[in-house]
Each structure stands twice: as structure tokens, then as C-alpha cells.
Amino acid sequence: MCFSSEMDQTLYFILLLIALCSVSECVQRQYHFINVRKNWTEAQRHCRENYTDLATVDNMNDMNELKKSVNDGRVWIGLQMTSVDKWQWSSGEPALYLNWGSGQPNDGDECAVMRNGKWHNLPCSNSLIFICSSSNNKLVFVNQMKNWRDAQSFCRQNHTDLVSVRNQNESQQIQKFINDSHISNDVWIGLFRDSWQWSDQSNSSFRDWAPGEPNNAKGDENCAIISPKSPRQWNDVSCNDLLPFVCHEGDFCLWFVLCPDKLILITENLTWTEALRHCRQNYTDLVSVHSVEMQNKVMNVVKRASTEAVWLGLRHSRILGIWYWVSGETVCYQNWAPGNGTGDEDCVSAVRAGAVQSGGDQRWISRPEHHKLNFICSRYEE
Ligand SMILES: *[C@@H]1O[C@H](CO)[C@@H](O)[C@H](O)[C@H]1NC(C)=O
Ligand SMILES: *[C@@H]1O[C@H](CO)[C@@H](O)[C@H](O)[C@H]1NC(C)=O
Ligand SMILES: *[C@@H]1O[C@H](CO)[C@@H](O)[C@H](O)[C@H]1NC(C)=O
Ligand SMILES: *[C@@H]1O[C@H](CO)[C@@H](O)[C@H](O)[C@H]1NC(C)=O
Ligand SMILES: *[C@@H]1O[C@H](CO)[C@@H](O)[C@H](O)[C@H]1NC(C)=O
Ligand SMILES: *[C@@H]1O[C@H](CO)[C@@H](O)[C@H](O)[C@H]1NC(C)=O
Ligand SMILES: *[C@@H]1O[C@H](CO)[C@@H](O)[C@H](O)[C@H]1NC(C)=O
Numbered sequence: 001m002c003f004s005s006e007m008d009q010t011l012y013f014i015l016l017l018i019a020l021c022s023v024s025e026c027v028q029r030q031y032h033f034i035n036v037r038k039n040w041t042e043a044q045r046h047c048r049e050n051y052t053d054l055a056t057v058d059n060m061n062d063m064n065e066l067k068k069s070v071n072d073g074r075v076w077i078g079l080q081m082t083s084v085d086k087w088q089w090s091s092g093e094p095a096l097y098l099n100w101g102s103g104q105p106n107d108g109d110e111c112a113v114m115r116n117g118k119w120h121n122l123p124c125s126n127s128l129i130f131i132c133s134s135s136n137n138k139l140v141f142v143n144q145m146k147n148w149r150d151a152q153s154f155c156r157q158n159h160t161d162l163v164s165v166r167n168q169n170e171s172q173q174i175q176k177f178i179n180d181s182h183i184s185n186d187v188w189i190g191l192f193r194d195s196w197q198w199s200d201q202s203n204s205s206f207r208d209w210a211p212g213e214p215n216n217a218k219g220d221e222n223c224a225i226i227s228p229k230s231p232r233q234w235n236d237v238s239c240n241d242l243l244p245f246v247c248h249e250g251d252f253c254l255w256f257v258l259c260p261d262k263l264i265l266i267t268e269n270l271t272w273t274e275a276l277r278h279c280r281q282n283y284t285d286l287v288s289v290h291s292v293e294m295q296n297k298v299m300n301v302v303k304r305a306s307t308e309a310v311w312l313g314l315r316h317s318r319i320l321g322i323w324y325w326v327s328g329e330t331v332c333y334q335n336w337a338p339g340n341g342t343g344d345e346d347c348v349s350a351v352r353a354g355a356v357q358s359g360g361d362q363r364w365i366s367r368p369e370h371h372k373l374n375f376i377c378s379r380y381e382e
Helices: 005-020 040-050 060-069 148-158 168-180 272-282 292-302
Strands: 028-038 075-089 111-115 118-122 128-134 138-146 187-198 223-226 234-237 243-252 263-270 309-317 322-325 352-357 364-368 373-378
Touching (some): 028 040, 075 234, 118 187, 128 168, 263 272
Parallel strands (some): 075 243
Antiparallel strands (some): 028 243, 111 118, 111 187, 309 322, 309 352
């Protein structure tokens, strides 16, 4: 095989990039500082019209990048308070695997410890020992009493972050580590809850609040800024303040090989069964929408559909009288249009399957499975 010298160079460049960056680092965000004063909502609109959205920050690398692009005053980022709070990991990952002790979590307390292998929530201001994760997923026990936030800072500065427990396997490894380190007291892990949400609906739980923040000092401090004070951590302020802001543009991929789309809209019109066969043969499966994050991704994809509804991997079993995902999950997260999803929409004949509306508020509707619709295949491995 032979290459022209130009191809040689391209190939060399690609190999160099593969060598230099892991996949996640290659998926970059570009930040744009807009030095015009607007309230948070107007800033959001400006970003959505001209870029992708107000800036999201996934990790410390993003934060360092962001700091380079802004001036030295107060600057909006895309983080806003909502009315729903959720448990998440300090490292920025959503908490999918849960391992609460009985009766946990209780209302109120917003940080979590590991106790006899199970999680319990306690006030974040308690002083406790903690476990950090360091590079290569190594665990580090820190035998110093700190509140959760200080423990987090310690881990971030000296290791990677407070430890995440993402599955049963990791839970066992951490329990073994706790046994081997002869720890018998409660230890902080990286689990916390808050009700802040990124403007682009990203599920990143990365937070870099300045000490004592957010404190809602004025009672209406529902939007986040980068504070002017070094080291430029975050502060909560009133969303009506007029401030410059940072937008971000795409999570763009350097090339498709590294980050192909995980959801694929197929604009052929097929029955639900044909659609299922198509997805299973050519991708992984018809899409399962078991979280808000996935629903958001689906809503993005269905905008381009040519039918008013688009098949999901959702099917009704008449015998059991339940809806289920073809990937095997039960339907916990739900987003049905009113009147749909009860299973008795149609007492006559047809077997029913689930679709998402391609317009409107993009809820799920129930359709006879022989209707012909566009559909979404997924490449996610369950
Ligand atoms: C957001 O959620 C998706 C799917 O649940 C996951 O693949 C992705 O890694 C999450 N994003 C972050 C920043 O953790
Ligand atoms: C990092 O570790 C050093 C040495 O133990 C300690 O003095 C320092 O305070 C730690 N950093 C943070 C942010 O706690
Ligand atoms: C559990 O973790 C260990 C150590 O990282 C790994 O070698 C093993 O394959 C994991 N097991 C499963 C089932 O993931
Ligand atoms: C840790 O120790 C407890 C009690 O000593 C024991 O029941 C448990 O199986 C141990 N866990 C691991 C993962 O070694
Ligand atoms: C699928 O159906 C829609 C709506 O009936 C139609 O506009 C579209 O052209 C059809 N697509 C194909 C590929 O037949
Ligand atoms: C897989 O994709 C090819 C190309 O789009 C298509 O012709 C084929 O019918 C698909 N397989 C199934 C089972 O639909
Ligand atoms: C299902 O939702 C659609 C869209 O909102 C609505 O038109 C339809 O009447 C609903 N079906 C039933 C049985 O209520």
C-alpha cells in the first residue's frame, strides 16, 4: 500500500493525536467570552442563538480553559438552581448505581458516607475521614477529619477527586480497601446532592464553588458566576444581575472514529417489529429512554424526523399488562403524553408499542405496532 505525502502527513497527524490524547480529552469544548452585560436569561438566549449554550464545565481541565478566556470581573456560566435535587458524584458523573443503607437517604442531609458497605447521608459539615481516588483508579485513605467540601478540595489538589462508587464491583473493592486499611468509622465518599442544573441539560455534576458558597445570601441567588477572586471559583448571585458571560460551542469531535453518534435516527417508515430488527442487525437496539439525559438526547435527534412520531424500544405486554424496554429494563423514568401509557388505550385488537412525538413537547405516545414510523437505533451497550 502506498500513500501520497499529503496522506502520509494526515495519517501521521491522526496517529499523533491518538498518542497524545485520550478520547475524553479529544472531545473539546470551545469557550467564547462575550463582553456584553446581560441578565442570565438573556445571556442564555444569546448563547443559544449564536453558539450552543451558556458554558458548561465538566472538570478541572475545562475550568482552567475557561479561566483563560474571560476577563477578571464577575462572569456568568450556564449553571442555574432548579427545584429538583439529585444525587451525583463529585467527579462529574451521574449516580446510576445506588447502594443506600436501609431507610436512607433521609431528607435534608446532602453528603454521603460509606458505613458497613452501604451509603448513609449526613450533614456535609460533619468532620470525617475520607477516601480519594487517584490516577489509575487507585484508592487513597486520608486519615484526617474534614468536612465534605474540604475533603473534596484535598482530594482534588493532592489526588484526583473524592472516590466514586459506580457499580457493585467498585463497591466491593472499596469495602475490601476499607477492611484492609482497618477503617471502622464512617468515611466520606464523593456522593452529594444539589439542585443546580446546567443550561444545556448536561448531567455534569462537577462543581467548583468558592468556600462558603453557594450561600443564597440575598435570597434570590439562583445563578452561578465565576468569582473575580483568585482562584476564580464559583459564587451564586441573583439571575437579574447584568454581567458578561461565556458561551460554549459544540462538543466537537476531531473525527468520527473516536466519537460516533450513539443515537441514530432512521428516516425510513417501518413497523415497530421491522424497526427493532433493523436496529438489532445494524446497531445495538431500538433506543431505551431510561433517564432524563437520554430523553434530552432523543429530543435532539427526533427534530429531523419525517413522521410525527418516532418508534422507541418500548412495548406493551398484554399478558403482563405492563410496558417494558426491549433492552430488558423496567420502565421507571416516564414521559408519557396525557392519556397514554396506561395500557388500555385500545381495548380492541392491536399490540401497542411506544413512540416519541417528533414535535410539540416530545412526549411518549402509544401506537398500534403495525403503524409505519421513523425510529431511533442506539449504539449504547447495556
Ligand atoms: C451523562 O450521562 C450519560 C448517560 O447517562 C453518560 O454516558 C455521560 O458520561 C454523562 N456525562 C457526564 C459528564 O458524566
Ligand atoms: C494537600 O496535601 C498537603 C499535604 O498533606 C496539605 O498540606 C494540603 O492542605 C492539601 N491540599 C488541600 C487543598 O487540602
Ligand atoms: C472488577 O474490578 C477488577 C479490578 O479493577 C477487574 O479486574 C475485574 O474485571 C472487575 N470485574 C467486573 C465483573 O467488572
Ligand atoms: C469486610 O469486613 C467485614 C467484617 O469484618 C466482612 O463481613 C466483609 O465481608 C468484608 N468485606 C470485604 C469486601 O472484604
Ligand atoms: C415516511 O412518512 C412520512 C409521513 O407520512 C412521509 O412524509 C415520508 O416521505 C415517508 N418517508 C419515506 C422514506 O417513505
Ligand atoms: C441494515 O442496514 C442496511 C442498510 O441500510 C439495510 O439494507 C438492511 O435492511 C438493515 N438490516 C435490517 C435487518 O433491516
Ligand atoms: C395520547 O397522546 C396524544 C398526544 O397528546 C393524544 O392525542 C391522544 O389522545 C392520547 N391517547 C389517549 C388514549 O388519550
